[in-house]
Amino acid sequence: MILVIGATGTIGREVVKHLLDAGQRVRVLVRDPARAPAGVDVAVGDLTQPQTLPQAFVGVQRAFVLAPFPFPNAEKMEVNAFVAAEQARVEHLVYLSNFGAGRFDGDLWAGHGANEWRLRALRSTWTILRPVRFMSSLPFVWTSVLDKGHLLEPHAGRAVVLIDPSDVGAVAARVMTEAGHDGKVYELSGQAMIGPEIAAQISYAVDKTIRFVDGTDDETRQELVASGLPPEIVDATLMYFESVRAGLWYETSTVAELLGRPPRSYADWLTDHISEIP
Numbered sequence: 001m002i003l004v005i006g007a008t009g010t011i012g013r014e015v016v017k018h019l020l021d022a023g024q025r026v027r028v029l030v031r032d033p034a035r036a037p038a039g040v041d042v043a044v045g046d047l048t049q050p051q052t053l054p055q056a057f058v059g060v061q062r063a064f065v066l067a068p069f070p071f072p073n074a075e076k077m078e079v080n081a082f083v084a085a086e087q088a089r090v091e092h093l094v095y096l097s098n099f100g101a102g103r104f105d106g107d108l109w110a111g112h113g114a115n116e117w118r119l120r121a122l123r124s125t126w127t128i129l130r131p132v133r134f135m136s137s138l139p140f141v142w143t144s145v146l147d148k149g150h151l152l153e154p155h156a157g158r159a160v161v162l163i164d165p166s167d168v169g170a171v172a173a174r175v176m177t178e179a180g181h182d183g184k185v186y187e188l189s190g191q192a193m194i195g196p197e198i199a200a201q202i203s204y205a206v207d208k209t210i211r212f213v214d215g216t217d218d219e220t221r222q223e224l225v226a227s228g229l230p231p232e233i234v235d236a237t238l239m240y241f242e243s244v245r246a247g248l249w250y251e252t253s254t255v256a257e258l259l260g261r262p263p264r265s266y267a268d269w270l271t272d273h274i275s276e277i278p
Contacts, residue, residue: 002176003027003056003063003090005047005081008035010136011096014169015064016040022177029056047077050084057088062176066096070236075111082118092125094176096168099130099161099187104248106239116185125182127175131168132161132189132249133240135269138198140237141227142277145210151199152213154220156245160198163190164264167255174258187252190263198266205270206277217241 002019006012007028016037019026027041036042043056047067057063063085067077078095085093095116102113119126138160139145139153153160171188175181193201195212203210213219217238224234243249255263 001025001027001041001060001062003029003043003060004040005029005064006066006068006096007037007040009066009068010134010165011066011131011168011172012064013037014165015172016169018166018169018173019176022173024173024177027056027060029053047080048073050080053080053084054087057084057090060085060088060090062092062094063090064094064096064172064176069098069111070108070232072232075115078115079118082115082122085124086122090124092127092176092182093119093122094127094129094172095119096172097128097130099132099189100243100248101128101130104243106236106243108236108239127181127183128185129168129172129175130185130187131163132187133163134168135162135164135190135266136273138162138266139202141224141229144223144227145202146206146208146277149209150211150213151195151202152215152219152223153195154215154217154241154245155195156214157194158244158247159192159194159249160244161189161192161249161251162266163188163255164266164269167259167263171255171258186254186258188254189250189252190255191265192249192251193266201266201270205267205274 004015007016028036029043029045030036031046033042045052045056065081067074097112100109145151199210199212
């Protein structure tokens with residue numbers, strides 16, 4: 001039995017899909033059973049309520065752990081999952097961390113870095129996944145792009161490195177279902193693109209001219225706040241752009257090596273998901 005935490009989110013649902021496609025027995029931890037995907041065993045629990053977690057881990061051999069960073073209590077939520085897994089003597093944990101964990105400045109990367117070290121201290125074997133920015137978060141706010149006809153992000157001419165969430169899910173399923181990944185840390189990336197290239201891809205997908213604006217932090221903050229994003233998300237996003245301007249992100253060959261095929265492109269992602277864009 002494989003337990004997937006965060007199964008209704010961007011990455012978790014892809015992990016579930018790929019595990020089911022591989023014929024695995026899957027249990028999901030959810031707060032609302034009505035949102036659980038089909039074909040899985042359902043455990044109702046909440047990462048913020050540790051007393052609800054032990055029953056989800058009963059009979060589980062492997063588990064996929066993530067929490068909704070950069071929300072303030074995400075680090076503690078993952079610790080609660082680690083404790084429950086340790087008590088249940090889960091054999092192997094796959095942890096969704098973040099590219100730059102423990103190295104980049106900011107709470108997002110510090111929290112993931114701290115939990116990577118906590119993971120290493122457990123009895124379970126483990127694998128750490130460090131993906132780059134998800135294609136599903138480019139742009140961060142679609143309504144702003146479509147209403148104003150521009151993609152405003154402060155890149156200072158640097159490339160943005162992206163990955164399709166489906167590729168993250170495929171890698172997670174692979175490392176949970178085959179040998180050879182214990183104690184490994186995998187940096188996962190897909191495609192690197194500069195702002196004008198991104199705007200051109202979006203323009204083609206939405207059949208509308210979208211121009212790229214390499215804006216300032218203040219301009220970006222104004223757009224993010226106006227879109228209704230919570231303050232902690234706005235702050236984390238601006239910290240992310242600071243790391244982009246510093247040139248800290250890069251492509252890796254890990255996805256191709258693990259999956260035996262190239263990572264999916266942003267054009268692929270847009271083709272598959274353009275009908276879902278508001």
